[in-house]
Amino acid sequence: MRIETGREGDRVVVRAQGEIDVRTAPGLRRALDEAVAAGGGDLVVDMAAVTFLDSSGLGVLLGRLRRMPPGRRLVLRRPRPTVRALLDLAGVTRLVAVEDGEDGPGRNGG
Amino acid sequence: MGRGEMAAEVNRIDIRFPARPENVAVARAAVASAASVLPFTLAEVEELRIAVSEAVSNAVLHAYGPEGGEVEVAVEVDGGGVAVCVADRGRGIADVERARRPDFSTLEGHLGLGFAFLAAMTDELEVASEVGRGTRIRFVKRPQAEPGEEPSGDAAGGA
Ligand SMILES: Nc1ncnc2c1ncn2[C@@H]1O[C@H](COP(=O)(O)OP(=O)(O)OP(=O)(O)O)[C@@H](O)[C@H]1O
Numbered sequence: 001m002r003i004e005t006g007r008e009g010d011r012v013v014v015r016a017q018g019e020i021d022v023r024t025a026p027g028l029r030r031a032l033d034e035a036v037a038a039g040g041g042d043l044v045v046d047m048a049a050v051t052f053l054d055s056s057g058l059g060v061l062l063g064r065l066r067r068m069p070p071g072r073r074l075v076l077r078r079p080r081p082t083v084r085a086l087l088d089l090a091g092v093t094r095l096v097a098v099e100d101g102e103d104g105p106g107r108n109g110g
Numbered sequence: 111m112g113r114g115e116m117a118a119e120v121n122r123i124d125i126r127f128p129a130r131p132e133n134v135a136v137a138r139a140a141v142a143s144a145a146s147v148l149p150f151t152l153a154e155v156e157e158l159r160i161a162v163s164e165a166v167s168n169a170v171l172h173a174y175g176p177e178g179g180e181v182e183v184a185v186e187v188d189g190g191g192v193a194v195c196v197a198d199r200g201r202g203i204a205d206v207e208r209a210r211r212p213d214f215s216t217l218e219g220h221l222g223l224g225f226a227f228l229a230a231m232t233d234e235l236e237v238a239s240e241v242g243r244g245t246r247i248r249f250v251k252r253p254q255a256e257p258g259e260e261p262s263g264d265a266a267g268g269a
C-alpha cells in the first residue's frame with residue numbers, strides 16, 4: 001500500500017493506494033495520526049485507489065473518527081463499490097461523511 | 111472433511127505459512143485464485159477475500175505469542191462452491207460464543223467485527239476451538255448466480 005498526504009485548502013487529504021489489511025493498517029494509522037497532528041480542517045481519506053478493506057482497516061478508520069479534534073470532520077472520499085459495501089455493512093456510512101465527488105463536498109449519502 | 115462421495119471432483123489445495131501479517135494477503139490471493147473457476151460475481155469474490163482475511167488475520171493476531179507459530183489453510187473447490195479451512199495451533203478461544211459476538215475483542219484498537227463479517231460473507235461457518243490446542247474455522251461460499259447466467263459484479267462503473 002502507498003500513502004500520500006497533501007492539502008486542499010485547509011483540508012488534509014490522505015490518499016491510500018492498494019490493500020488495507022492487518023499488515024498495512026498500522027501504516028495508515030500512523031499517516032492519519034500525523035495528518036491530524038499537523039493541524040488544519042477536515043481529514044479526508046481518499047479511498048478511490050483502495051482495492052481491499054477488512055476489519056483491520058475499519059478499526060483504524062473508526063479509531064481515528066473517535067479521536068478527531070472537536071470541529072474537524074473525518075471524510076471518506078470515493079470508496080469503490082466493494083469497499084463501500086463493507087462500510088455500509090459495518091454502519092460506518094452512518095457515522096462518517098462519504099464524498100463521491102472528484103473534489104469538494106459531493107453528494108453526501110446522509 | 112465430508113463430501114467423500116464427491117472426492118474425485120474436488121480440487122484441494124493446502125498451504126501452510128508462519129503466522130505473519132504479510133501472509134494474510136497471500137492467503138486471500140490463493141483462495142480467490144483457486145475459486146476463480148466458479149461463477150462468482152465480483153461482489154462475491156470480494157466477500158470471499160474478506161472472509162479469508164478475517165480468519166487468517168485472527169490466527170496472526172490472536173493465536174500465538176511473540177514466539178509465533180503456523181497457520182494452515184485448506185481450500186476445497188468443487189462444482190458447488192469453495193470450502194475454506196483455517197487452522198492454528200495457538201492458545202484457543204475459551205468462550206467461542208462470546209468471541210463471535212459483534213464488538214467483542216481482546217485487542218486494543220480492534221473492533222471485534224471479524225467473526226461478524228465472516229458470518230455475513232459466507233453460506234456456512236463453523237468455529238471449533240480448544241484452549242491450549244488451537245482454533246479451526248471452516249466456511250463455505252457458493253455462487254448465487256444461476257448456472258449459465260453471466261457473472262456480473264456491480265463494481266467499477268468507469269470506462
Ligand atoms: N485464532 C484465534 N485464536 C485465539 N483467539 C482468537 C482467534 N480468533 C479470534 N479470537 C478471539 O476472538 C475475539 C474476536 O475475534 P474477531 O475477529 O471477531 O475480533 P478482533 O479480531 O478482536 O477484531 P477485528 O476482527 O474487528 O479486527 C478476538 O479478540 C480474540 O480474543
Ligand SMILES: [Mg+2]
Pocket residue numbers: 055164167168223224225
Ligand atoms: Mg478479527
